Amino acid sequence: KGEDVDYIIMGQVVPAGCGQVPSRQATLLAGVPESVPSITVNKVCSSGIKTIDLAVQMIQTGRAEIVIAGGQESMSNCPYVLPDMRWGSRMGLPNGKLVDAMVLDGLWDAFYNRHMAIHGSETADEFGFTRQDQDEWALKSQLSAVQAMKDGKLDDEIFPVEIKKGKEVTIFDKDEGPRPATTIEGLAKLPPVFNHKSTVTGELGSVTAGNAPGVNDGGDVCMLMSREMADRLGMKPLFTILDYAEVSQPTKDIATVPGLSIKKILDQNDMTVDQLDVIEINEAFAAVAIVSARSILGMSKEEMYKKVNPNGSAIAYGHPIGATGARILMTLGYELRRRGGGIGVCGICSGHAQGDAMLIRVDK
Numbered sequence: 001k002g003e004d005v006d007y008i009i010m011g012q013v014v015p016a017g018c019g020q021v022p023s024r025q026a027t028l029l030a031g032v033p034e035s036v037p038s039i040t041v042n043k044v045c046s047s048g049i050k051t052i053d054l055a056v057q058m059i060q061t062g063r064a065e066i067v068i069a070g071g072q073e074s075m076s077n078c079p080y081v082l083p084d085m086r087w088g089s090r091m092g093l094p095n096g097k098l099v100d101a102m103v104l105d106g107l108w109d110a111f112y113n114r115h116m117a118i119h120g121s122e123t124a125d126e127f128g129f130t131r132q133d134q135d136e137w138a139l140k141s142q143l144s145a146v147q148a149m150k151d152g153k154l155d156d157e158i159f160p161v162e163i164k165k166g167k168e169v170t171i172f173d174k175d176e177g178p179r180p181a182t183t184i185e186g187l188a189k190l191p192p193v194f195n196h197k198s199t200v201t202g203e204l205g206s207v208t209a210g211n212a213p214g215v216n217d218g219g220d221v222c223m224l225m226s227r228e229m230a231d232r233l234g235m236k237p238l239f240t241i242l243d244y245a246e247v248s249q250p251t252k253d254i255a256t257v258p259g260l261s262i263k264k265i266l267d268q269n270d271m272t273v274d275q276l277d278v279i280e281i282n283e284a285f286a287a288v289a290i291v292s293a294r295s296i297l298g299m300s301k302e303e304m305y306k307k308v309n310p311n312g313s314a315i316a317y318g319h320p321i322g323a324t325g326a327r328i329l330m331t332l333g334y335e336l337r338r339r340g341g342g343i344g345v346c347g348i349c350s351g352h353a354q355g356d357a358m359l360i361r362v363d364k
Contacts, residue, residue: 002030002031002032002036003031003033003035003036004066004173005036005066005067005068005223006036006037006058006063006064006065006066006067006118007034007036007038007039007053007058007064007067007068007220008023008026008027008032008035008037008039008067008068008069008124009023009038009039009041009051009055009067009068009069009070009275010026010038010039010040010041010051010069010070010071010072010221011040011041011042011043011047011048011050011051011070011071011322011323011326012040012042012047012071012072012073012104012322012326013042013044013045013047013073013105013321013322014073014075014078014101014102014105014106014214014321014322015040015042016078016079016081016101016105017077017078017079017101018074018077020170021038021040022040022072022197023038023039023040024038024040025039025267026072026153026219031194036311037273039303041054041073042201042322043354043356044106044321044348044350044351044352044354045282045284045319045321045324045348045349045350045351046325046348046349046350046354046355046356047071047321047322047323047325047350048070048071048220048322048323048324048325048326048327048329049325049326049328049329049346049348049356049358050325050356051069051070051071051325051348052069052070052222052224052239052241052325052326052358053244053356054069055067055068055069055222055224056224056241056244058308059224059225059226064203065225065226065229066223066224066225066229067223067224067225068222068223068224068335069221069222069224069326069347070219070220070221070222070323070326071180071219071220071221071320071322071323071324071325071326071327072218072219072220072320072322072323073215073216073217073218073219073320073322073323074217075102075106075134075215075216075320076214076216076217078100078101078102078106078216078336080098080099080100080101081097081098081099081101081104082098082099083096083097083099084096084097089173101190101203102215103115106321106351106353109251109351109352110352111251111296111352112191112251112252113339114132114196115193115194116254116284116351117194117205117207117212117285118194118196118205118207118249119195119206119252119253119254119255119353120197120207120254120255120284120285120287121198121205121206121285122199122200122205123252123253123254123255123256123287123291124126124206124255124287124290125198125200125201125206126200127255127291127294127295128314129287129290129291129294130206131188131206131208133186133286134206134207134211134285134286134287134290135183135184135187135188135208135210135211135286136184137211137283137286137289137290137315138182138187138210138211138240138286138315139182139183139184139187140180140305140312141206141286141309141312141313141314141315141316142179142180142182142280142282142312142315142316143149143180143182143312144309144310144311144312144316145175145290145312145313145316145317145330146178146179146180146312147311148311148312149178151340152309153311153334153335153338154175155182156334157212157330157331157334158174158175160172160173161173173320175316175318176318177213177214177216177316177318178312178316178317179316180220181319186210186322187208187210187211190208190209191208191209192204192205192206192207192208193205193207193208193209193212194207205237206287207285207286211287211315212283212284212285212286212287212315213283213284213315213317213318213319214318214319216317216318216319216320217320218320218323218324218327219320219323220323220324220326220327220330221326222326222329222330223253224241227240237332237363238330238337238362239332239336239337239349239360239361239362240360240361240363241358241359241360242267242269242343242359242360242361243268243269243358243359244265244356244358244359245261245262245264245265245268245356245357245359246264246355246356246357246359247260247261247264247354247355248262248352248354248355249353249354249355250353251352251353252353253353254284254288254349254351254352254353255285255287255288255291255292255349256291256292256296256353256355257292257347257349257353257354257355258281258282258288258289258292258296258348258349258355258357259281259291259292259293259295259296259297259355260296260355260356261283261347261348261356261357262279262292262296262297262345262357262358263296263297265345265357265358265359266301266345266359269359271343273297273298273299273303273307275343275344276307276343276345277307277330277335277336277339277342277344278307278310278342278344279293279297279308279309279334279344279345279346279347280308280309280313280328280329280331280344280345280346280347281293281305281308281309281313281325281328281346281347281348282313282314282319282325282328282346282347282348282349283309283313283314283315283319284314284319284348284349286315288349289304289308289309290304291314291324292346292347292349293308302354310335311335313328313331324348324355327349328346328348329345329346329360332344332345332360333360333362336360336361336362337362340364341361341362341363341364342361342362342364343359343360343361343362344359344360344362345357345358345359345360346358346360358364
């Protein structure tokens with residue numbers, strides 16, 4: 001019941017135009033009593049998974065027994081803003097520049113003054129991965145996602161939402177992103193997203209609309225409690241959180257940090273990649289997954305295609321930036337359960353090259 005929850009933590013990257021304390025709004029609209037406090041967290045794309053780490057810390061320190069944590073983002077509702085209008089304008093149309101808050105607050109490097117996708121593209125160049133490498137991974141993500149949806153693998157993960165418009169009721173229970181008609185030839189025809197020449201190769205960048213996520217809306221939450229509390233309530237956990245790791249690198253090295261955070265968490269637990277049953281690496285761009293898995297974790301192409309993102313990831317499903325960190329963790333847990341249990345890890349990058357990873361176990 002809602003009154004049994006001690007705290008709610010939600011990630012959201014672009015709250016502009018949403019009103020006060022988006023986590024509090026989500027709490028009350030979900031029917032949770034007003035007596036339950038909440039907080040909104042912004043660690044860019046890592047927001048959703050960081051909330052879960054914060055929930056774990058609250059439980060471990062005895063400050064809470066049951067915490068709901070996750071993330072939310074409605075990128076389609078992010079507003080455009082007029083930064084200079086605070087100081088007024090002459091009669092007629094504003095003279096100031098119109099700025100996309102979604103890009104500025106969610107996707108733009110404030111230090112290099114450029115889109116994070118450019119960093120991803122150049123990091124791929126530095127590690128020797130081509131546009132074709134990235135398109136091939138994008139194709140794999142799309143086709144894996146389409147097959148997972150056909151097989152009903154996502155049914156347990158998705159809570160159907162009813163949308164009422166007049167007398168019509170639409171039940172929204174399928175992700176819109178996966179594209180079953182995707183081909184390698186079609187991906188190869190897409191132009192680079194930015195007219196920017198690589199400082200490594202001198203050629204135009206390799207990130208396209210096909211090997212990167214779209215603009216997406218989504219939300220994801222997990223309920224967390226100690227094993228003792230779960231036993232007391234007669235609940236069987238989906239997974240047990242074993243450890244958490246964070247890293248930070250120079251901003252331009254964003255594609256490396258999911259791999260580095262996973263490497264750190266494996267070192268903390270005296271484990272190797274071979275001991276993992278499934279790995280989830282968020283596809284902020286195809287370059288991120290490829291650089292992290294193959295160059296940082298040392299996986300072969302065959303190993304990566306077998307073990308990483310077996311049901312597709314953000315290139316197909318989308319990347320609502322405040323929510324994805326929690327989504328990849330949940331997807332990992334459900335996949336391990338389908339396999340009868342095991343150990344898995346998820347890793348994600350966020351703006352200015354911070355990386356987060358979480359290690360979990362599903363009991364066999």
